[in-house]
Amino acid sequence: MRTIAAVAAALSIHATQAIAQDKADVAAAKKEGKVVWYTSTPIETGQKIAKLFEETYGIKVEMFRSGGSAILRRFLQENQAKRINADLLTTSDPAAATELGEQGLFVPFKPANFDKIPEGAKDPNGNFIAQRLNIITIYVRSDKLPAAEAPRTWDALLDPKYKGKMVMTDPSFTSLQLTVVGMNAKLKGWDYYEKLRKNDIMIVQGNQQVSDMIKRGERIVAAGALDSYAAEDRKDGHPIETIYPSDGTYVIPSPTSVVKGSPNPNAGKLFAEFMIGDAVQKLFPEEGSYAARVDMPPPAGSPPVKDIKLLAVDYEYLRKAGPGVKKKFNEVFQ
Template sequence: MIHRRLVTLLLLALAMTAFAVEARAQDARLEAARKEGKVVWYTSLALTSSEKVAKLFEAAYPGIKVEVHRTGSQRILQRMMQELQANIKNVDVVHTSDAGHYVLLKDKKLLMRYTPAGVDEFAAGFKDKDGYHYGLRATVNVIAYNTKAIPAAEAPRTWKDLTDPKWRGRLVTAHPGYSGVIATHVLALVHLHGWDYFKALAQNKPMLVQSAVDPSGVVASGERPVAVDGGDYTFYQVKKKGNPIEIVYPKEGVPLVVSPSAITAFAPHPNAAKLFTDFIFSRDVQQVLADTEGLYSGHPKVTYPPDKPRLSDLKLLSVDPEELEKRNEEIKTRFVELFGA
């Protein structure tokens, strides 16, 4: 009995020691991050959403600023590579919606291996097996329409419905040369319907915009009443504000876009970058992204608003990041050939 008590006390002491060591390590990182003063975040997350995350972090960690640089996924990669060619090492945390980027960046040894706290619980599709990047968020590409302009009975319900000549001059699409969400969408639908689908879609002369965020505003205004693509979270946000938008999740499948985040190998503020990465992958922040932004999470404990379909209820069209990287130029070139921009 005495021996058993001694063992129990020893185990308790070891646990308390380990906890104290971890607490000291966290305190040391926080102090180091405060000395660095800021974290530079290149992100494709919609500006209102990324600024919200930045403000939450700054409130949690006074004295550490988040410098948000928001643009499209393809522009982020282009900027990062151009800066490195000029020996400019500016970005700490890079987040885009083109998973192929992370194949390239990892191959070039431009990412730091870092596992955010708690991310082991995330779904397999949100984790790099080598520990260099993790899915910060996910969305699916959808169809959306303006309910004042189009009765529900006449709205498109499938991807091929969008090729009907009755939609000529009434559509809007984002561009894979700017948006990683749309590059993923194009590849997924090429797998589903081939390039012939996009040839037919181009005949309807859709309005071209840049970001996957942009179609929601165009549809809400009625300028073009139907979006042929775009992340569902952007339409969800606009609809929540009272705009006349309805979202359609085609039953033949919706392209799933898991958007990775990583710390750069050359991060000028590495401690702040690690602290920020732990923060954005925490259950609390992941829940905020689900509740207020309409995004999906790899965290198993995140819950969703009742008016959002669960990923498990949708037929998901996934693409391989390595194929996306290999075919990125083909996707952009063919799109320009077909749509003329």
């Protein structure tokens, strides 16, 4: 099973072997007239992508947006009821995307620019392609916590001086946090989260809620959260510092898959192709996120992924352990 370390290796490669590309049928997609997109993409970015697609092709996008774990639950419930509504699925759970692809729930599709996606961020058979790369960092209110006092490692978050000052997301809602909690618990043991609980860390649903808490100053340390929110908040003038933990940072792809048996299969393929096209991939750095393609720059003021110390992610382990991780987390923080 590939680890996220493969992403860093692939990012240094600018010329890759040519791959036969699948073509979306634009005329058939326009005839269908709409595409239904289930996504955990940050809401404002998702709306911009949908608008760009509608303006380009005249095809309506119906977007259902929620946390990655919530998106997957809805998709699986509908699939089990044999009621397929989504044409395209974008989450932040490569382990789940791999498993669902192996179960035959997706249409293999390798659109234009497939060769520009890092090996660790796509399925070689085309069952998913990364829409973007998610950088999970610590970020703090720099006006309330001087740089010298800010936590610089994951273990530093256990220091009692941060008691009552931290906030983090819930792995039952966001699949990004499921990856972080699953791997941290595997590496450090559940005692790590027991100590975080004793440090009065606040649990909220998703990364937007973390951002809101930090901006309002109700909490001043985001203890492992999506950095694109911090970048966007900085752009809006909020005093926020991003910290890439010196003991390693998680970089997690957001897989996009074309759903098998969907109502608008051609529009789904066209939207998947559009997702890794120039217009969308250039949008991510402008929004403070990392694009999936290796030929795109990092967000302004942020380091290239190849310059960040990465923590490997064992997706095979997460495929098996995911439900137990959610259950144990809820037991610890209930």
